[in-house]
Amino acid sequence: MMMVELTSIPTASLPVAELGHYLRLATGFADDGSEDAPLESCLRAAISAIESRIGKVLFERRFLMQLSQWHSGSAHKFPMAPISEIESVTLVNRAGQDSQLDPARYALRQDGDRPAVISIGPALPQPSLGGHIDVILRAGFGPNWADIPADLRQAVLIMAADFYDGSGREKGDLSFAVAMLIEPYRPLRIGVRP
Template structure:
């Protein structure tokens, strides 16, 4: 099921001023560098927990109509469905009305249940297009505090040790603290 980020988060869950306060930095000399680290740390946390933090819009495609009318959504946590478009065999789009589906956002991962029968024929590829809004909310205060703290810990470690650490890697010296903060929020794979 292909997935594409349509609208990225409008802001980061940790503001530059918060990160600077955490690091006890008064000057603005490294503001751009710190902002880049905040973004990288957010992405690291999102990867670790398999959830997005700040509201963002994603597009999910599916080639066929789900056989039982139920579809598990691959982005979490889902807050709302913006639009569902069905493309017929000739590529003509039809937007499904909200009465045609029900979102179970309480489940993780979220589920979409179609309450109408499937169309006669979908186009061969990407015949079902779902735009959804995922995230804990539109601002950092909506994000669980332990996840915000995990971001600040990563930023502090990367800032203090600019050499020898790559973005996307949790340094072993803080791995236990990072894991303790993110573990309760992680979506685990069932295999």
């Protein structure tokens, strides 16, 4: 499976000014925007780190998921949530010719951690030998900062501030505050490791 982000988070949606206030950057002077680029970079890094830890997409974006086959004939679970829409499902053969699947043959099954595309009918069609499946979907809590749950917004600000201050943790460790704020959003994993 390969996941490609088709749209990125618009700069205007990022809480650059809010992070500046959180960091208590100098106020009372004309804002020349000189700190905006580093703040934006820290916010994007924090969002990416948190999204990868919790398997959730914070800002709504479009993605292309490329699969060699379905998990099963009746359903395929997505590695992220929340998903608001499956825009298209396309079977692509080895020669690159594609055939878009009729939306009446599949549906989105919502789930807080692992939403899935499910078959409406006998089974999801398999790609031909050497072919693949392209699924274009829209995922995320919403397009605006305010659409993201408050505790995740706070975790992003704390982590972005850590990145900005250069106090990033060793070996990818999270600060205690960030770890506690994102814990309820982490997927529950039950099983035995070999």
